[in-house]
Amino acid sequence: MSQPSALSTNGLSRRKFMAGTVSAAATAPLLASTARAEAPIATQPKLRQPVVTSLRINKQAYELSLDTRTSLLDALRDHIGLTGTKKGCDHGQCGACTVLVDGKRVLSCLSFAVMNDGKEVTTIEGLASADGRLHPMQQAFIDHDAFQCGYCTPGQIMSAIGCVNEGHAESENDIREYMSGNICRCAAYPNIVAAVLQARGETRGA
Amino acid sequence: MRPFIYEQPSDISAAVALASNFTTRDDQPTRANAQFIAGGTNLADYMKLGVAEPNRLLDLNRLEEQKLRQIRVTGDGIRFGALVRMGEAADHREVKKRYPVIAGSLRLAASGQIRNVASLAGNVLQRTRCEYFRETSWACNKRVPGSGCAAMDGFNRQHAVLGGSNACIATYHGDFAQALIALDAVIHAQGSDGARQIPFAKLHRQPGDTPHIETDLAADEIITAIEVPALPWARRSLYLKIRDRESYAFALASAAVALDLDGETVRDARIALGGLATVPWRAGAAEEVLQGKKLDEASAGAAADAAFAEAQPHQHNAFKIELGKRTLVRALLETRDMKV
DSSP: OOOOHHHHHHHHHHHHHHHHHSOTTOOOOOOHHHHHHHOOTTSOOOTTOOEEEEEEETTEEEEEEEOTTOBHHHIIIIIIOOTTSOOSSSSSSSOTTEEEETTEEEEGGGSBGGGGTTOEEEOGGGSSOTTSOOOHHHHHHHHTTOOSSOTTHHHHHHHHHHHHHTTOOSSHHHHHHHTTTSOOTTOOHHHHHHHHHHHHHHHTTO | OOOOEEEOOSSHHHHHHHHHHHOOTTOOTTTSSEEEESSOTTHHHHHHTTSOOOSEEEEGGGOOOGGGGOEEEETTEEEEETTOBHHHHHHOHHHHHHOHHHHHHHHTSSOHHHHHHOBHHHHHTOOOOOHHHHSTTSOBTTTSTTSOBTTSSSOOTTSOSBSOOSSOOOOOOOSHHHHHHHTTOEEEEEETTEEEEEEGGGTBOOOTTOTTOOBSOOTTOEEEEEEEEOOGGGGSEEEEEEOSSSSSSOOSEEEEEEEEEETTEEEEEEEEEESSBSSOEEOHHHHHHHTTSBOSHHHHHHHHHHHTTTOOOOTTTTHHHHHHHHHHHHHHHHHHTOOO
């Protein structure tokens, strides 16, 4: 289990920041190493006891000690420091938080992180190749100017990849219907449809 | 959000035993300390809002019984495992061919992301999106029994015109359930008293004086499968959904229709209505009107009138009666004209 120390530090400082600004809702989770010592698997689970959760995110293994209430979205952003995935409504209505879990697009705000133990998560940060070459869907969004403010864009791109992989990007109507869970308040929709059409042939299996 | 203990039972009997341990016989499943979670797209949202407050979540996704994840097509019909995801069922070749009304109801529900996660059993148990139920500062008899109903004199444009009571007019917003009730589906459930079958029409309870009692299930009971009986003529069936925007919205009015036709004459009809009622709504009176009749605009209109004969409008939702009738007429005529 490799957990880059830079990322752990990032998670800790973010948590301190959270604890200072948010009230009782954010009970500070312990770092993985201390929590594991306190939580032998055989004992009865207790309220407010952090749960150790293993995630593979963008092909990298992470072990996190989390309050059970932590959403996958907050685990990504606040505990690991991957802030590319955006929090829009936090209630499953806007699609900004879309990531791939085991290859399928899901809403990370409506998923408790502990329920994803052992799963493979891909976020917007995991799309470009090591040499910096963009994923075809990212490139298509640039080519077609498929955004204005850009806040919904990581969710749009992850959802578009899922949509293509599901086989639901066969026509413009198909794309509009199957991308309808991603709201764009700048209304870049025609350009998003054009981007998905361009990238669909190069995207499968991404 | 209230803190909760998270557990992952390994099989159905372990899940039932855990639930049984931490709930009582009088607990409503939606109000019990221990609650089941599968996709979580409805429950996690309501936990964030403080509407649902379990202190123990029993995650069903690791149950080892593989039949929970399978769709089985036989001569007797089709059996959906409870953990089959909405998207899998919507895209299933045989479901699309044999029961277009089921595939359509699922395809038009939620978004691609939600359909990838939401289980079929969880989908039928989804709770109302009544704005006054969702926001805990309002009076709501469903959320806090006896506290009153803010929707009665509030903004009730989305609310039900069928099946309401003086205590509650919250709409049941699901789509899949309308197809299931039209097709006489059966729920398979397992609890500490053993396994049983529940006709789909008996799963949900109309609000009456006790809107907080939403289903026939006990707090330690799990839906294991949804069975739809064979109905060869269900190939001529569809789901029509009318909403404020073209996609990713709840129905203002919807109709699930299946027709058995002899030429243009109706031998048998199945009709259910969504977005209009407090529970999944079978329109039996409309079905009767059509029996033995030639299906045309006039007879479809008569069926629609029968379906809404007892509708009760409120200040902002009277339009739903006319919209519901037109939705049903259009669904009937489109079903008649299907090439099967």
